[in-house]
Amino acid sequence: MKKFNKNAQILKYIIEHLSAKLGRTHLIKLVYLADYHSRRLFGNPVSTFDYYYDKQGPFNKEFYPCVESLKGYVKEEEINFSFYKGYLFHNISKKIEYKQLSQYDLYILDYVINTYGKANLQSLLEDVVYKTEPMLEVVKKRTFKSKLPMDIVDNLDKKHYEGLSPENMVDSEKAIFEGKTQPLEEVLSALQG
Numbered sequence: 001m002k003k004f005n006k007n008a009q010i011l012k013y014i015i016e017h018l019s020a021k022l023g024r025t026h027l028i029k030l031v032y033l034a035d036y037h038s039r040r041l042f043g044n045p046v047s048t049f050d051y052y053y054d055k056q057g058p059f060n061k062e063f064y065p066c067v068e069s070l071k072g073y074v075k076e077e078e079i080n081f082s083f084y085k086g087y088l089f090h091n092i093s094k095k096i097e098y099k100q101l102s103q104y105d106l107y108i109l110d111y112v113i114n115t116y117g118k119a120n121l122q123s124l125l126e127d128v129v130y131k132t133e134p135m136l137e138v139v140k141k142r143t144f145k146s147k148l149p150m151d152i153v154d155n156l157d158k159k160h161y162e163g164l165s166p167e168n169m170v171d172s173e174k175a176i177f178e179g180k181t182q183p184l185e186e187v188l189s190a191l192q193g
Helices: 006-017 024-042 063-069 103-116 121-127 133-141 166-177 184-192
Strands: 052-054 057-059 074-080 085-091
Touching (some): 006 063, 024 085, 024 166, 052 133, 057 133
Antiparallel strands (some): 074 085
């Protein structure tokens, strides 16, 4: 089986879940949002991309080789519009192994897919991506093409969980989903009975 780097695995995972619903700009913005939310919650990104302030927000040119490496596993359809050409990704049933993606990575990717996957690209950019702290920081400084300071959001959400570890919460949710434990309500009910 062909081996893919972590970034290619992330792209394939998103395309698998949103086949025929997104193009290049939408796809890289979903990866950016996964990294953004993962940094806020866990203090580290999902991907290994660094992001730079580009004309349509956060971008990294390493995106293109990752897409290229997925040929035969995803199909990129070229669509011609009146003034430009666009692309649409289709999943091909050929599977890959997601060995480099942790359960925390998958948790964040599922969150991003479910939260932003069906959003219109323009509103995703204007209402979400451009309003993230790293984007606001580089726009404020007017430093086009500069690296986004993603670390400014590291662990920002952890303070909301006073004493609780986001990792433990994800582990617990997974255990409940897999039937390895019982919800607290059922345990308390059994103890009272």
